[in-house]
Amino acid sequence: MSETVYTAKDYKTGQPRWCPGCGDHAFLASLHKAMATLGVAPHNIAVISGIGCSSRLPYYMNTYGMHTIHGRAAAIATGAKVANPDLTIWQISGDGDGLAIGGNHFIHAVRRNIDLNMILLNNRIYGLTKGQYSPTSCRGFVSKSSPYGTVEDPFRPAELCFGARGRFFARCAAVDAVGSEQVLVAAARHKGASVVEVLQNCMIFNNGTHEAVATAESRAKNAIYLEHGKPMLFGADKEFGLMQEGFGLKVVKLGENGITEKDILVHDAHCQDNTLQLKLALMEGPDFPIALGVIRDVEAPTYNDAVHEQVDQVSAAKKYHNFEELLMTNDIWEVK
Amino acid sequence: MNDKMNVENLEDVIVRFSGDSGDGMQLAGNIFSTISATVGNDISTFPDYPADIRAPQGSLTGVSGFQVHIGADKVLTPGDKCNVLVAMNPAALKTQYKFCTPQSIIIIDTDSFKDTDLKKAMFATDNPFEEMGIHNEVIAAPISSMCKESLKDSGLDFKAAVRCKNMFALGLVCWLFDRNLSYAEQMLREKFAKKPEIAEANIKVLNDGYNYGHNTHASATTYRIESTGAKSKGKYMDINGNKATSYGLIAAAEKAGLTLYLGSYPITPATDVLHELAKHKSLGVITVQAEDEIAGCASAVGAAFAGALAVTSTSGPGICLKSEAMNLAVITELPLVVLDVQRGGPSTGLPTKSEQTDLLQVLFGRNGESPMPVIAASSPTDCFDAAYMAAKLALEHMTPVVLLTDAFIANGSAAWKLPDLKQYPAIQPPYVTDDMKGNWTPFQRNPETGVRYWAKPGQEGFMHRIGGLEKSNETGAISTEPENHHKMTVLRAEKVAKMVKAIPDQTVEGCEDADLLVVGFGGTYGHLASAVSTLNKQGKKVALAHFKYLNPLPANTEAILKKYKKIVVAEQNMGQFAAYLRMKVEGIHLHQFNQVKGQPFVVEELVEAFTKILEA
Numbered sequence: 001m002s003e004t005v006y007t008a009k010d011y012k013t014g015q016p017r018w019c020p021g022c023g024d025h026a027f028l029a030s031l032h033k034a035m036a037t038l039g040v041a042p043h044n045i046a047v048i049s050g051i052g053c054s055s056r057l058p059y060y061m062n063t064y065g066m067h068t069i070h071g072r073a074a075a076i077a078t079g080a081k082v083a084n085p086d087l088t089i090w091q092i093s094g095d096g097d098g099l100a101i102g103g104n105h106f107i108h109a110v111r112r113n114i115d116l117n118m119i120l121l122n123n124r125i126y127g128l129t130k131g132q133y134s135p136t137s138c139r140g141f142v143s144k145s146s147p148y149g150t151v152e153d154p155f156r157p158a159e160l161c162f163g164a165r166g167r168f169f170a171r172c173a174a175v176d177a178v179g180s181e182q183v184l185v186a187a188a189r190h191k192g193a194s195v196v197e198v199l200q201n202c203m204i205f206n207n208g209t210h211e212a213v214a215t216a217e218s219r220a221k222n223a224i225y226l227e228h229g230k231p232m233l234f235g236a237d238k239e240f241g242l243m244q245e246g247f248g249l250k251v252v253k254l255g256e257n258g259i260t261e262k263d264i265l266v267h268d269a270h271c272q273d274n275t276l277q278l279k280l281a282l283m284e285g286p287d288f289p290i291a292l293g294v295i296r297d298v299e300a301p302t303y304n305d306a307v308h309e310q311v312d313q314v315s316a317a318k319k320y321h322n323f324e325e326l327l328m329t330n331d332i333w334e335v336k
Numbered sequence: 337m338n339d340k341m342n343v344e345n346l347e348d349v350i351v352r353f354s355g356d357s358g359d360g361m362q363l364a365g366n367i368f369s370t371i372s373a374t375v376g377n378d379i380s381t382f383p384d385y386p387a388d389i390r391a392p393q394g395s396l397t398g399v400s401g402f403q404v405h406i407g408a409d410k411v412l413t414p415g416d417k418c419n420v421l422v423a424m425n426p427a428a429l430k431t432q433y434k435f436c437t438p439q440s441i442i443i444i445d446t447d448s449f450k451d452t453d454l455k456k457a458m459f460a461t462d463n464p465f466e467e468m469g470i471h472n473e474v475i476a477a478p479i480s481s482m483c484k485e486s487l488k489d490s491g492l493d494f495k496a497a498v499r500c501k502n503m504f505a506l507g508l509v510c511w512l513f514d515r516n517l518s519y520a521e522q523m524l525r526e527k528f529a530k531k532p533e534i535a536e537a538n539i540k541v542l543n544d545g546y547n548y549g550h551n552t553h554a555s556a557t558t559y560r561i562e563s564t565g566a567k568s569k570g571k572y573m574d575i576n577g578n579k580a581t582s583y584g585l586i587a588a589a590e591k592a593g594l595t596l597y598l599g600s601y602p603i604t605p606a607t608d609v610l611h612e613l614a615k616h617k618s619l620g621v622i623t624v625q626a627e628d629e630i631a632g633c634a635s636a637v638g639a640a641f642a643g644a645l646a647v648t649s650t651s652g653p654g655i656c657l658k659s660e661a662m663n664l665a666v667i668t669e670l671p672l673v674v675l676d677v678q679r680g681g682p683s684t685g686l687p688t689k690s691e692q693t694d695l696l697q698v699l700f701g702r703n704g705e706s707p708m709p710v711i712a713a714s715s716p717t718d719c720f721d722a723a724y725m726a727a728k729l730a731l732e733h734m735t736p737v738v739l740l741t742d743a744f745i746a747n748g749s750a751a752w753k754l755p756d757l758k759q760y761p762a763i764q765p766p767y768v769t770d771d772m773k774g775n776w777t778p779f780q781r782n783p784e785t786g787v788r789y790w791a792k793p794g795q796e797g798f799m800h801r802i803g804g805l806e807k808s809n810e811t812g813a814i815s816t817e818p819e820n821h822h823k824m825t826v827l828r829a830e831k832v833a834k835m836v837k838a839i840p841d842q843t844v845e846g847c848e849d850a851d852l853l854v855v856g857f858g859g860t861y862g863h864l865a866s867a868v869s870t871l872n873k874q875g876k877k878v879a880l881a882h883f884k885y886l887n888p889l890p891a892n893t894e895a896i897l898k899k900y901k902k903i904v905v906a907e908q909n910m911g912q913f914a915a916y917l918r919m920k921v922e923g924i925h926l927h928q929f930n931q932v933k934g935q936p937f938v939v940e941e942l943v944e945a946f947t948k949i950l951e952a
Contacts, residue, residue: 014813041796042799043793043794043795043796043797043798043799044793044794045793046641046642046793048638051804058801058803059801059813059814061801062799063799064641064793064794064799064800064801065799065800065801065802065803066638066641066668066801066802066803067801067802067803067804067805068634068637068664068803068804069634069660069661069663069664069804072630072631072634072660072661072664075626075627075630075631075634075635075638076634076635076637076638076641076661077638078624078626078631078635078638079597079599079624079634079635079636079637079638079639079640079641079642079646080638080639080641080642080793081638081642082597082622082624082635082639083595083597083622083638083639083642083643083644083646084642084643084644084792084793084794086794087642087793087794104627104628104631105627105630105631105634108626108627108631307622307624310617311617311618311620311622314617314618315617315618315620317618318617318618319618320618320619321618321619322590322619323583323586323587323590323619323757324757326583326586326616326619327573327583327754330573330575331370331523331526331573331574332571332572332573332754333373333374333571333572333573334569334570334571334572335376335567335568335569335570335571335572336569
C-alpha cells in the first residue's frame with residue numbers, strides 16, 4: 001500500500017451527465033469516498049463498465065477506465081484482472097447490462113471467483129434507451145415495451161449470485177451514503193468476486209421503485225442493516241428482530257411473548273452454508289424488512305490467484321522456460 | 337536384400353490411411369510421415385476426419401482418412417491421388433477409392449471384409465471390388481486375426497490386441513517403402529510411456545506387419561524414396577498449422593517481452609490452439625477458456641488494456657459472435673490478434689472441413705467504418721511466421737489484426753526447420769514515455785504511423801478512460817462532434833493503410849513474362865504453386881502471386897494486377913478475394929476459379945482450368 005493519503009477528490013474527474021436526482025450521483029460520491037478509505041493509488045485502479053446510464057461512471061473516475069460494450073464488462077474485467085492481478089478492478093453494470101445481455105458473463109465471473117468488485121446498479125428499468133422493462137422489473141410492470149404489463153418474473157440478483165456460488169453479496173441504497181461506502185469498502189477488501197446490489201432510483205422512467213429505502217426514516221422502518229456478529233434488529237428504536245421459524249424466518253417484536261435480544265438471530269456473513277444468507281437476501285416488504293449491508297462474505301481461492309499459482313507450479317516442474325527450449329521438447333531431426 | 341523381386345526409386349509417394357475413426361489411422365499416418373522426414377524426405381500431411389466423434393462402427397460416415405505425401409525433393413501439398421490406399425474396412429474402400437488411380441495399391445484387412453462389414457458399408461454383393469469395378473493390385477491380409485495371434489501371450493484381451501491393427505498396416509507400408517522401423521518404435525515408446533505393455537504390443541505388431549510383407553512378397557515391387565538433399569541444413573520437426581500458430585504467438589510474446597494471453601472458447605478446427613497454449617504455463621502463457629466466444633474475445637480486449645499480448649482464437653461462427661468485441665478493439669485502438677481457423681459455412685456448416693469463406697467477413701463484417709488488418713497463412717509451417725507477424729503488427733500499430741488460417745493447413749503438417757528467434761525482427765510497441773507525462777492524451781499519435789501510444793494501467797501519470805464511444809482525437813473525451821468523428825474515422829483508416837510500409841512487397845513466382853497470372857491467398861498456396869509449376873514444366877507461361885497480406889494489400893499490388901494480360905483468382909469460396917481486388921484496383925479483369933467443397937484443391941483440376949483460361 002502506498003503511503004500517500006488520498007482523499008475522495010483524488011478519484012474524481014469530469015462532470016457527471018446523469019439526470020438531476022439520479023441515484024448514480026449519490027453512488028458515485030460514495031465510491032469516491034470508499035476509494036479514499038481504501039487508499040489504493042488511482043493509477044492502480046481500473047474501472048470497467050458496460051453500456052447503460054450507470055456504465056458512464058468510468059468517465060468520472062480519475063483512474064484507468066474502460067467504458068466497453070453492452071453486457072461484456074465482466075468478461076473484459078476478467079481478462080484485465082487475469083492479465084494484471086495487481087490492479088484493483090471495479091466492474092460497473094446496470095441491471096440490463098449485468099443481468100440481461102451480460103447475464104452469462106455475470107454468473108461465470110461470480111462462479112470463477114475472480115477478484116473483481118462487481119457493482120450492480122439496479123433501477124429495474126432501461127434508462128438509456130428510454131424506459132423499457134428490465135430483467136429485474138416486477139411481473140406486470142408497465143413500461144414502453146410492456147404497455148399491458150410484463151408477463152415474466154424478474155431475476156432476484158442475490159439468487160443469481162448465490163446460484164453461481166457467489167462468495168460475497170452486499171446491498172445498499174444509492175442514496176444512503178454511509179451504508180453504501182461501508183459495503184463498497186467491504187466488497188473491495190473481500191478477495192474474490194464481490195457482488196454489490198445498489199438499489200438505485202431512476203427519476204425519469206421508474207421513479208420511486210426503491211421508495212421503501214429512499215430515506216433514513218423509511219430505511220429504519222423497512223430495512224435491516226446486517227452486520228456480521230450482531231443480532232438482527234431493526235426499526236426506529238431497534239424494537240423488531242428476526243428469528244428462525246421452521247425452514248424460514250419471522251419478524252418478532254422485542255418484549256412481546258417474552259422475546260428478548262437473546263432470542264434474536266445473530267448475523268453470520270462468514271457461514272459457508274448460504275441457506276440462511278439467501279433467505280435474508282430475498283426478504284421483502286411488506287412482511288419483511290429489506291436486507292442491507294454485507295449479507296455474505298466467505299473466503300475462497302480466487303481464479304486470478306489460482307491461474308498464476310498454476311503458472312508458478314508448472315514453471316517449477318517443467319524444464320523449458322523459453323521458446324528455444326520449447327522447440328527442443330519436440331521430436332527433432334537434423335539435416336546435415 | 338536379394339529376395340526382393342524389384343525395387344523401384346520414386347520421386348514422391350502418397351499414402352492414404354483410412355478406416356473407422358477409432359482405427360488409429362491418424363497415428364499410423366503421423367508415424368509414417370515423421371519417419372520419412374527423419375531420413376530427409378519432405379513431407380506434407382492432411383487428416384480428413386468426420387465431424388462425429390464415433391459414428392457407428394463400419395459405417396460410411398465414420399470413415400477417417402489421413403493422407404501423407406513424402407518426396408525426395410520439396411512437396412507442397414498432401415497430393416491429389418494416392419499411390420497406396422490402406423482401407424481397414426469396406427466403408428473405407430467405398431468412400432476413399434475416389435482418391436486412387438488404376439495404379440494405386442490397395443491394402444485391406446480381410447478380417448474386416450466379412451458379410452456384416454459389407455452390409456454396414458451398403459455393399460449389395462459379397463465382392464466389393466467387382467461391385468465397384470476395382471482392378472487395382474490389392475494386398476489382402478488377415479490383419480485382425482494376425483494381431484490376435486501375435487499378441488495371444490501378451491496378456492492383452494482380444495479387443496486391445498485388435499486395436500493394434502493400425503500398426504500392422506503401418507508395418508506393411510513401411511516394408512513397401514523400405515522404411516526403417518527403429519524411429520517408429522521410439523515414437524511408440526514415447527506415446528505410450530505410461531503403458532509400456534501397450535507400447536510393446538504395438539511394436540510387436542508393427543514388426544509383424546513389416547515381416548508379413550517381406551515373407552509373403554505381398555507386393556511384386558517395393559519402393560524407395562531417396563532424399564535428394566534439397567532440404568537446407570539444420571534441425572527440423574514435424575508441425576501442423578495450429579501448433580505452428582501457437583508457437584508463433586509464443587515467440588512473438590517472448591520477443592516483445594509481454595505475457596501471452598489467450599481468451600478462447602472451444603470450436604473445431606481451432607481448439608488445438610487452445611490445447612497447445614494451455615500446456616505452456618512454464619513460458620508464462622495464460623489461457624482462459626471463457627464461457628462463450630464473446631467472452632473469449634472480450635476478455636482478450638481486457639487483457640490488452642491491461643498490457644498483455646492478447647489473442648482470441650476461433651473459427652467462422654465464433655467470428656460472428658466476436659465481431660462486436662473486435663470492434664471495441666478497433667475504436668479503443670488496442671492490440672489484439674484474432675485467429676480465425678476457417679471451416680465450411682454458413683452457420684455450423686462443415687465443422688471439420690476447410691474453406692476460405694470468411695475473408696469478407698473479417699474484412700467488413702462489423703458495424704461502422706471498421707478497418708482491420710488481415711493476414712493469411714499460406715501453409716502449415718507458414719502459420720508460425722504469419723502468427724508472429726500478426727502479433728508484431730497488432731502490437732506496433734495498436735490495432736486488432738485477423739490471422740486467417742483454415743482447417744486444411746491447421747491440421748495438415750509438414751517438416752519445419754526450427755526458427756532462430758534471433759533472426760526475427762524486434763517487436764516494439766509504442767509505449768508512452770516519461771517525458772509525455774502531463775500533456776499526454778489517449779489518442780495522441782505518432783505523426784508518421786498514425787499510431788497512438790500505449791499507457792498501461794498501473795503506470796503513474798497516465799490515467800485515462802477509453803471505450804466504445806467515439807472520442808475526441810485531441811482530448812480523449814467523449815465526442816459527438818461531427819468533424820471529429822469524420823476525422824477519427826479517417827485517422828483509423830489511415831493508420832491501417834500506413835501499415836503497408838511495415839509489410840513486404842508482393843512477390844510473383846514462376847514465369848517472369850507470364851501469359852497468365854494465378855492469384856490466390858492463404859492455405860491454397862501448395863496447390864496453386866504445384867499447378868503453376870506443372871504448367872511451367874509443360875512450357876506454359878504462368879506465374880503465381882500468392883497473397884499473405886490482405887489488408888493492407890502490399891504496395892505493388894496494383895502494379896502486379898495491371899501487368900498481366902490474363903489473371904485468374906483461385907480461391908475456396910465464391911469469389912471473395914476477386915471481389916475485394918476489384919474493389920481495391922479499378923479497371924482489372926479477373927477470371928475466377930471457385931470451389932467450395934470443404935476439400936483442398938486438386939492440382940490436376942487446377943491445371944486443367946488454368947490451361948482452359950490460357951487457351952481461351
